[in-house]
Amino acid sequence: MEKWINNDHYIADTLIKEDDGLTNALESRKEHNLFEMEVSSAQGKFLYLLAKIRNAKRILEIGTFFGYSTIWLAKAISDDGTVVSIEIDRTYADIAKKNIAHAGFSNNVNIKHGVALDVLNEMVASKEAPFDMIFIDADKPNYPKYMELSLQLSRPGTVIYGDNVVRGGRLYNENNADEKVVGVRKFVEDLGQLTSVESTALQTVGIKGYDGFTLSVVK
Ligand code: DHB
Numbered sequence: 001m002e003k004w005i006n007n008d009h010y011i012a013d014t015l016i017k018e019d020d021g022l023t024n025a026l027e028s029r030k031e032h033n034l035f036e037m038e039v040s041s042a043q044g045k046f047l048y049l050l051a052k053i054r055n056a057k058r059i060l061e062i063g064t065f066f067g068y069s070t071i072w073l074a075k076a077i078s079d080d081g082t083v084v085s086i087e088i089d090r091t092y093a094d095i096a097k098k099n100i101a102h103a104g105f106s107n108n109v110n111i112k113h114g115v116a117l118d119v120l121n122e123m124v125a126s127k128e129a130p131f132d133m134i135f136i137d138a139d140k141p142n143y144p145k146y147m148e149l150s151l152q153l154s155r156p157g158t159v160i161y162g163d164n165v166v167r168g169g170r171l172y173n174e175n176n177a178d179e180k181v182v183g184v185r186k187f188v189e190d191l192g193q194l195t196s197v198e199s200t201a202l203q204t205v206g207i208k209g210y211d212g213f214t215l216s217v218v219k
């Protein structure tokens, strides 16, 4: 565990140059005494690189928190690109908006304060244009529903990333009653059944402990 953390710091120090926008967001998390729940800097850069590889112009994020991953995603899109990010908590949404403004992305990021299932359903009903990339990172029990709605906001080639699916290694355990484990298991099993996406999952170690994510591409 200590090695995982030290290696992650080494990777961050060696490969990842955080600009003022990202650093300011991290400082705001400390200022407001929020949980250290955001993506690691290595993972933020990974999301940024994925968005670049995908040449994403429209990105959807489910779960903004204080906007750290949102800023990484906004950095990857061009000036005419958009990140739509949904946050249930008013305080988090307000902090994120400030951080995004500080980072210079107010024109490219739309923070939608609300219950993600409601906001997603509204976006589907109003025929929102499909997204190139979707980052699912909100409450784990709703992951299966987030995936269902994400597919309705996708098109062939859309990349869908599901955060924190490994649950400290408990993902495989069908007897685990933790609602987060139950939620991500259903999410992963749905991915396995869907004929409209191709998916994998990778386990990771680092400052966030023993973690992991799913990656899917819409056919
Ligand atoms: C949890 C949620 C996250 O988004 C995260 O990155 C790590 C942990 C959680 O709910 O356990």
Ligand code: MG
Residues within 6 Å of the ligand: 037, 038, 039, 137, 163, 164
């Ligand atoms: Mg997460």
